[in-house]
Amino acid sequence: MIGHIxxxxxxxxxxxxxxxxxxxxxxxxxxxxGACVIAKSYELKSYGVKTGHPIWEAKKLCPHAVFVKxxxxxxxxxxxxxxxxxxxxxxxxxxxxxxxMFFDASELQRYFQLPLPDATRALQxxxxxxxxxxxxxxxxxxxxxxxxxxxAGKPFGVHIVDRENCESFLRSQPVGELCGIGRRSxxxxxxxNIHTCWDFRQADRLLIRDLLTIKGExxxxxxxxxxxxxxxxxxxxxxxxxxxxxxxxKTSDPERIRAWAVRNIERLIEALDHHRxxxxxxxxxxxxxxxxxxxxxxxxxxxxxxxxxxxxxVMPMLSAAPKDHLVSHMHIIAENLVWRDRIQKSLxxxxxxxxxxxxxxxxxxxxxxxxxxxxxTLPLHEIYHDTTHNYDICDVSGKMCF
Amino acid sequence: MCTAITxxxxxxxxxxxxxxxxxxxxxxxxxxADKEILFLQRHRQPLLPVFYQGELQxxxxxxxxxxxxxxxxxxxxxxxxxxxxxxxxxxxxxEILANFGLERGVWxxxxxxxxxxxxxxxxxxxxxxxLLQPAxxxxxxxxxxxxxxxxxxxxx
Numbered sequence: 001m002i003g004h005i006x007x008x009x010x011x012x013x014x015x016x017x018x019x020x021x022x023x024x025x026x027x028x029x030x031x032x033x034g035a036c037v038i039a040k041s042y043e044l045k046s047y048g049v050k051t052g053h054p055i056w057e058a059k060k061l062c063p064h065a066v067f068v069k070x071x072x073x074x075x076x077x078x079x080x081x082x083x084x085x086x087x088x089x090x091x092x093x094x095x096x097x098x099x100x101m102f103f104d105a106s107e108l109q110r111y112f113q114l115p116l117p118d119a120t121r122a123l124q125x126x127x128x129x130x131x132x133x134x135x136x137x138x139x140x141x142x143x144x145x146x147x148x149x150x151x152a153g154k155p156f157g158v159h160i161v162d163r164e165n166c167e168s169f170l171r172s173q174p175v176g177e178l179c180g181i182g183r184r185s186x187x188x189x190x191x192x193n194i195h196t197c198w199d200f201r202q203a204d205r206l207l208i209r210d211l212l213t214i215k216g217e218x219x220x221x222x223x224x225x226x227x228x229x230x231x232x233x234x235x236x237x238x239x240x241x242x243x244x245x246x247x248x249x250k251t252s253d254p255e256r257i258r259a260w261a262v263r264n265i266e267r268l269i270e271a272l273d274h275h276r277x278x279x280x281x282x283x284x285x286x287x288x289x290x291x292x293x294x295x296x297x298x299x300x301x302x303x304x305x306x307x308x309x310x311x312x313x314v315m316p317m318l319s320a321a322p323k324d325h326l327v328s329h330m331h332i333i334a335e336n337l338v339w340r341d342r343i344q345k346s347l348x349x350x351x352x353x354x355x356x357x358x359x360x361x362x363x364x365x366x367x368x369x370x371x372x373x374x375x376x377t378l379p380l381h382e383i384y385h386d387t388t389h390n391y392d393i394c395d396v397s398g399k400m401c402f
Numbered sequence: 403m404c405t406a407i408t409x410x411x412x413x414x415x416x417x418x419x420x421x422x423x424x425x426x427x428x429x430x431x432x433x434x435a436d437k438e439i440l441f442l443q444r445h446r447q448p449l450l451p452v453f454y455q456g457e458l459q460x461x462x463x464x465x466x467x468x469x470x471x472x473x474x475x476x477x478x479x480x481x482x483x484x485x486x487x488x489x490x491x492x493x494x495x496x497e498i499l500a501n502f503g504l505e506r507g508v509w510x511x512x513x514x515x516x517x518x519x520x521x522x523x524x525x526x527x528x529x530x531x532x533l534l535q536p537a538x539x540x541x542x543x544x545x546x547x548x549x550x551x552x553x554x555x556x557x558x
Contacts, residue, residue: 019513033543034541059508065431065509066510386540
């Protein structure tokens with residue numbers, strides 16, 4: 001059996017661990033700019049506040065709600081506590097995302113010396129007591145069913161999907177609830193009269209494969225109880241690593257845009273160092289209002305994680321990007337990655353990292369992120385005055401998905 | 403400026419609740435939430451919970467009385483205090499205890515408390531002023547106001 005543990009309103013629950021007064025209070029967690037609700041408590045949700053709502057709308061819907069600034073460093077601490085606890089109960093745990101984990105539930109009954117439903121409840125209570133966050137748990141023969149089970153159990157529920165209740169459970173779940181079925185896929189399925197997860201399961205396998213490729217077929221098998229996607233205890237190597245995001249509001253100021261590019265380069269190099277890889281291609285993506293405005297790609301002469309090399313690749317792309325739009329988001333992407341211990345040293349090009357890169361890394365590891373940074377990032381003074389900007393969700397390492 | 407704060411009901415001694423009739427100011431954000439005492443600047447008698455002389459005290463928030471020698475204000479700017487303009491009043495630093503603050507309709511979390519200054523007038527009557535500083539980018543976006551309180555042990 002596979003288990004799926006999913007924290008209920010995770011960011012808010014983490015804030016409640018360290019601020020007791022937030023318990024029971026309608027609470028929203030705001031993004032780093034302070035403008036948007038990125039997570040909300042169930043109390044706030046009941047007032048109609050949704051993720052992504054700007055604060056000026058949220059405060060109208062619930063005038064007595066309390067808003068908290070996000071702190072991903074703290075959320076990672078809680079997430080790791082949950083992961084460590086789960087590892088004591090299960091022989092195999094997959095760190096799926098910061099608030100979700102899959103685990104091998106075969107040892108659950110033996111560990112708690114209880115029948116499976118009671119053992120699952122006991123695990124839920126253990127997490128609540130030890131980690132302090134409420135979780136929902138789904139147990140089923142496959143990942144897709146376990147995830148459906150925990151979603152259906154929210155909040156603070158437990159759902160065991162077995163042979164007896166599988167049909168009635170799947171009939172009650174719309175097909176759009178399946179992880180991996182987006183709106184477009186849902187429409188395709190509905191055109192074929194597939195509305196519920198049970199319809200999906202009963203559909204012709206080849207039809208599903210035609211409609212949704214091999215990933216859809218894997219889901220079809222999973223809904224039948226065949227665990228075709230195993231639990232992965234370590235993250236497979238990245239195909240690409242990206243760093244970037246919002247530019248703190250729309251801007252056309254070339255100094256600020258360049259400063260964001262340099263900051264993103266520094267974050268990218270940090271990630272490349274963490275994963276022990278070098279990049280062979282560097283891409284730059286610039287967005288205006290969530291629409292890709294510019295995408296450039298530069299091959300590097302040799303695999304590298306050097307600031308100078310990546311800077312020299314990014315800056316010409318930045319100069320070539322159109323200037324007549326306000327820039328809202330930017331990403332720098334390292335592609336075609338290669339392990340550091342598997343590259344051929346070159347006689348003709350500079351090393352993949354210079355002594356200066358190494359010195360910068362060592363100092364920042366000792367004194368804290370961005371203690372030493374490029375002077376070109378100085379225009380982002382508001383970012384450096386606020387340490388919560390130093391940590392983002394993508395900086396939480398080891399998880400399978402965003 | 404921050405126009406209201408709340409402090410959990412359980413954090414205020416009963417004798418203070420009775421003496422200052424704070425039951426009238428109890429609010430509860432939901433059935434499951436803790437009761438809080440609301441300290442509003444617009445109250446007929448504006449008060450603040452202050453940690454002063456080693457204990458929690460309930461003291462007047464700012465000064466509205468013209469016959470008092472204390473400044474007619476609710477708050478004091480950090481820059482003004484540092485310039486020495488208030489030196490004649492002999493301001494003392496105090497900690498204002500709070501769980502949540504209100505600014506332009508937005509309630510925000512206060513983890514440890516706020517910094518304030520306490521002044522005694524010619525009759526030795528105390529007044530507490532909220533210390534304000536230029537708002538951070540985040541605070542300004544969140545509340546739409548360009549000044550923020552001085553937070554204890556954090557910056558939001």
